[in-house]
Amino acid sequence: MDEKEISQAVIGRLPRYFRYLGELKDEGVERISSQELSVLMKVTASQIRQDLNNFGGFGQQGYGYNVEHLYNEIGRILGLDRQHNFIIVGAGNLGRALGNYINFEKRGFIFSGIFDQNPSIVGMEVRGVRVMAMEEIERFIRENNIGIAVLTVPKSAAPVVAERLVQAGIRAIWNFAHVDLNVPAQIQVENVHLSDSLMKLSYNINRYMKEQEML
Amino acid sequence: MDEKEISQAVIGRLPRYFRYLGELKDEGVERISSQELSVLMKVTASQIRQDLNNFGGFGQQGYGYNVEHLYNEIGRILGLDRQHNFIIVGAGNLGRALGNYINFEKRGFIFSGIFDQNPSIVGMEVRGVRVMAMEEIERFIRENNIGIAVLTVPKSAAPVVAERLVQAGIRAIWNFAHVDLNVPAQIQVENVHLSDSLMKLSYNINRYMKEQEML
DNA sequence: TAGATTGTTAATCGATTAACAATC
């Protein structure tokens, strides 16, 4: 009876399905076949059907999928029907930018607090939330049911801060620091390594230029 | 004689190798075996050797790899030995945060200009660079040898702006807008979809909670 | 030389695609 583990490859595609279905829903489209969706999304219809069937049979033979229903189901699978309070740790440029990003609230992620080690930043406001000192972080996490910490501190500070967050009972870390965190397996970590992403872009530019030179 | 295409899976791992090797180099480590590196990075030694051998034999039997040499080689493969001028299009919170991020310069990415459609933002300064009006963008790209555009405009504006950038001769787009861009194949696109990343985190939190409930 | 470790071939594993019976 135990659920088979879903591969991260599949999970990584769910947000994109969710996005396309949301747009179709907003356009008033009622139903869509895996074939039609595959054309829109530039993937195979087979992959769409396989991916969805990891979670259950959401379609109907001869009809396809009901857009709104499938949209809601994927949202539920992604856990977007729950609310998660999050804090931002590190109120530098990136931390403040993320705090100001209002779309997270639409998906159930509630910006609840922001912290910085620098006394000259403490007291500033980010979208109505006062930047707090690092000393307050453990208490705040416990008292405010904080599940997610967004880690936007410098690389050098990240391991120590991550350890504190784990000790304070955080469930998940959205890690923007350019290090691999070493935390217990039950703590979920999602890395956003911007410079890795930029290097990939650099590789592809470079490769394309070399291909051109060869012709 | 034509080079075989390297898979994006391999390319995606190169920046991480580069990061670990850079740290080893800074610590003064001279040589490392695939076995030792595999322990540090928590991947298999076999994968490391396979990945590297896509680009040539950088090691020596019985010795391992010279850290500094391998670091430099991977940097070269990633195109980090070249300079790329980039502009930021969209001077909102995220665009300004990226403009203020100074580490890109260390990797050869030069912050050259920033643009916004909003007249009340035009004229502001981001790290010494004046925010320019969108009307100036084509001229600026041509006159300043701009290869990369960082796209931090709202989702709704992204397709039209991307099209303008392509017309103006940009080579690559680092796309932070939450849409899939439709550009010619020779334009390199690297997507950073922050909300997709957050949804993946949400899924994994949710899954973990359900697993706990089952016990 | 003996020991260590690469580079590379072969085996395995997992993910994607194709095919088609089931069924709306």
Next chain:
DNA sequence: TAGATTGTTAATCGATTAACAATC
């Protein structure tokens, strides 16, 4: 009912891991 399209099994493809001869 006939046509369409799913859900699912089988085939293929590609990526990862294991094994080992080559060689420093």
